[in-house]
Amino acid sequence: MHSFDQMDANLDLEDNAEFIAALDIGTSKLTISIGQVVNGKLRCLMGTVDAATKGVEQGRITNVQEVARSLRSLLEDVEAILGFQVGEVHVGISDPSIAVHLNSAMVPVTDHVTRQDIIAVHRAAEAIPLQPYEAILHVLPIRYYVDKKVVAAPEGQRSVRLDVDAKIVTIPRSSIDSVQRVCAEVGLIPVEIIFTPLATALAVTNPRSAFLGTIVMDMGAGTTDVTVHEGNKITYFDVVPAGGDYITGDLAQGLHCLTHEAESIKLKHGCANPMYLGEEPEPIAELQQAGFSRWEITYHDVAAIMGARIDEILTMVMSRMEQAEVEIKDHFEVILTGGTSQMSQMRRYVEEVFQLRTAIGIPNVPQGEFDLARNPQYASSVGLLMFANQEQVRVETPVEAAQTATTSKTSVFSKFKLIFSGLFD
Numbered sequence: 056m057h058s059f060d061q062m063d064a065n066l067d068l069e070d071n072a073e074f075i076a077a078l079d080i081g082t083s084k085l086t087i088s089i090g091q092v093v094n095g096k097l098r099c100l101m102g103t104v105d106a107a108t109k110g111v112e113q114g115r116i117t118n119v120q121e122v123a124r125s126l127r128s129l130l131e132d133v134e135a136i137l138g139f140q141v142g143e144v145h146v147g148i149s150d151p152s153i154a155v156h157l158n159s160a161m162v163p164v165t166d167h168v169t170r171q172d173i174i175a176v177h178r179a180a181e182a183i184p185l186q187p188y189e190a191i192l193h194v195l196p197i198r199y200y201v202d203k204k205v206v207a208a209p210e211g212q213r214s215v216r217l218d219v220d221a222k223i224v225t226i227p228r229s230s231i232d233s234v235q236r237v238c239a240e241v242g243l244i245p246v247e248i249i250f251t252p253l254a255t256a257l258a259v260t261n262p263r264s265a266f267l268g269t270i271v272m273d274m275g276a277g278t279t280d281v282t283v284h285e286g287n288k289i290t291y292f293d294v295v296p297a298g299g300d301y302i303t304g305d306l307a308q309g310l311h312c313l314t315h316e317a318e319s320i321k322l323k324h325g326c327a328n329p330m331y332l333g334e335e336p337e338p339i340a341e342l343q344q345a346g347f348s349r350w351e352i353t354y355h356d357v358a359a360i361m362g363a364r365i366d367e368i369l370t371m372v373m374s375r376m377e378q379a380e381v382e383i384k385d386h387f388e389v390i391l392t393g394g395t396s397q398m399s400q401m402r403r404y405v406e407e408v409f410q411l412r413t414a415i416g417i418p419n420v421p422q423g424e425f426d427l428a429r430n431p432q433y434a435s436s437v438g439l440l441m442f443a444n445q446e447q448v449r450v451e452t453p454v455e456a457a458q459t460a461t462t463s464k465t466s467v468f469s470k471f472k473l474i475f476s477g478l479f480d
């Protein structure tokens with residue numbers, strides 16, 4: 056199903072192993088993770104490699120050529136470092152312009168509910184009035200009904216009808232088009248496009264925490280992706296269009312310096328809030344020695360600017376959750392991931408703001424061989440690999456078959472994924 060040319064004969068591989076690749080299109084970097092699948096199960100991570108990119112802003116591709124250039128160099132690195140030539144990829148994007156529609160659908164059933172009936176009812180749920188610029192990305196089942204009774208797993212149940220309530224996630228066609236163009240430029244086939252926030256949580260939560268309640272917050276460069284799980288369901292997801300770049304940009308303005316200088320100050324001397332610093336403002340000696348500015352810059356100055364932006368991002372996250380009437384309970388845990396989660400005192404600050412136990416989310420891959428991937432910056436990439444490996448089937452409607460015929464193999468709509476691993480709310 057997935058075409059990789061294995062280059063390195065020394066890798067310890069099982070005979071019936073397949074490989075899947077996930078490409079995470081982030082605002083600051085593109086990441087490819089490769090996983091080995093044995094008997095349909097993701098057995099291990101072969102590796103994670105990234106390449107910096109310009110050309111993505113707040114999770115959206117704004118310069119196809121620029122992203123294609125970074126992707127070309129990333130593919131060379133993947134080949135050199137991991138020994139794989141990637142042909143097909145599962146691509147993750149966290150575009151803030153997604154929309155969610157609710158819909159219900161019904162199909163008649165003969166005898167028992169089959170896999171095909173479930174596919175058919177998902178298909179039927181896709182029939183919603185769309186704007187000309189919108190395309191459907193995912194159909195997320197909220198509830199199935201077999202003969203009008205709610206069931207968690209309808210397959211095999213004896214019945215005459217199957218109903219579903221579902222969330223239909225749509226995205227601007229232009230965003231899909233950009234992904235396809237970037238992939239076409241470098242000869243990759245995007246077999247599927249995934250809304251990244253749905254995947255990230257897979258890498259940083261476990262069934263217990265997802266059952267009890269978690270808020271996964273992936274604070275990246277351009278976006279802060281949020282997903283809430285409870286009872287092993289995703290009850291809420293959102294993309295807030297602000298992340299580390301926003302903090303850096305404001306720091307550059309406040310300190311009258313260049314963006315890359317502000318980025319370096321943020322990484323080296325930054326703090327999530329000035330309250331964690333001593334009472335007395337202390338000058339940053341390194342900047343003074345470098346003659347960085349005509350006036351003295353203190354750790355407090357830096358933390359005050361950064362803290363204001365962090366407050367703004369966290370307020371946006373919380374007010375959007377409030378607006379959506381998401382119920383957050385006292386025992387929920389916040390799992391903070393993404394590059395910005397690594398900022399000094401960030402975990403502690405989020406814990407104080409949310410008044411919830413907070414941990415840093417590191418991708419759940421075995422310690423030792425894959426230490427490089429055990430970094431919050433790669434949570435979404437590893438999560439995409441896990442999501443990509445979920446049960447899926449290929450079906451084509453006549454329209455899509457025609458589309459595929461005219462647009463070669465790059466139609467992402469030729470694959471339909473049944474998301475069985477959890478219901479949504």
Ligand SMILES: Nc1ncnc2c1ncn2[C@@H]1O[C@H](COP(=O)(O)OP(=O)(O)OP(=O)(O)O)[C@@H](O)[C@H]1O
Nearest residue numbers: 081082083084275276277278299393394395397398
């Ligand atoms: N130690 C650190 N302290 C503060 N910020 C950090 C640290 N390390 C990385 N960052 C910030 O994390 C951001 C990059 O995070 P990440 O790699 O998760 O983003 P991305 O996936 O490219 O973007 P996005 O998911 O927003 O589209 C940058 O803004 C960077 O400045």
Ligand SMILES: [Mg+2]
Nearest residue numbers: 081082275435
């Ligand atoms: Mg990211």
